[in-house]
Amino acid sequence: MLFTQLIQANLRTKILGWKIEYYNRLGSTNLEAWELLALGAKHGAVVLTDHQFQGKGRGGNSWFMGAGKGLAMSVILNKKYPLECSGLISLAIGIAAAQSIQKRGLDPKLKWPNDILIDGKKAGGILCETKIQEEWIKKIVVGIGINVNETSNEFPDSIKGHSTSMSICSNHPHQRELVAAEFLNSLEYLLEMIHQDPNEIVHEWLDRCGHLNKPVSFTEKGRAVEGIFSGLDSFGHASINTNGEKKLYHSIILD
Ligand code: BTN
16 A cells, blocks of 8 residues: 555655546556546656556566555656657656655666666666657656565565565665655756756766676667666767767657
């Protein structure tokens, strides 16, 4: 059980989290958010569940959440953003996730495109989906999954070796509502910063990046990409060096 009132009591936002749609069980908060958008959901509404049983990950993967243990949440951004902001929006989401964990006394790192690592293991992930029209992002669903109170034997065998949770790393449980509230507080602030001080967003992300000039691998449009992560450009695109050739990559899913 998650207490939405406790989340809202800890918000310092103007818009994000004004409405929280809470479900005891749900296949995927991202899928539900798109359904609510189709029904006219307003900017800043949030979808949250205590038990996500068909979570979507990046690249067509699934996402595991321990029932009653993890955080699975989607934020609806029903507002126009210029397409060139997509990279910075994605970075802002990663920073907000890291800050929400940091506030609870842990030291998370970000890994391109937007994995959240604690002690070198995956503790969270972001699936940011968009609807594009011409040169504008018209709608965004920001899906965030954080392993909060899972114990290591709760993770499926296939991910056990490289997964961790906040409670494993700190040896005590965490209140998921506070993590959720802090994520929304940081995200709203950082989304405004994109227009005011985009360099700060790039700087903040790189500050938490644990793999500058180190190898990274990820999938893009179903294709596996491997290379050396050599930094970010001012639009928040990653520069990846593969076999001596540098290419820029987006982290957001543009549809
Ligand atoms: C990844 O592959 O690392 C991204 C995982 C994203 C999982 C979150 S949990 C909340 C939201 N709803 C989903 O179905 N997926 C995202």
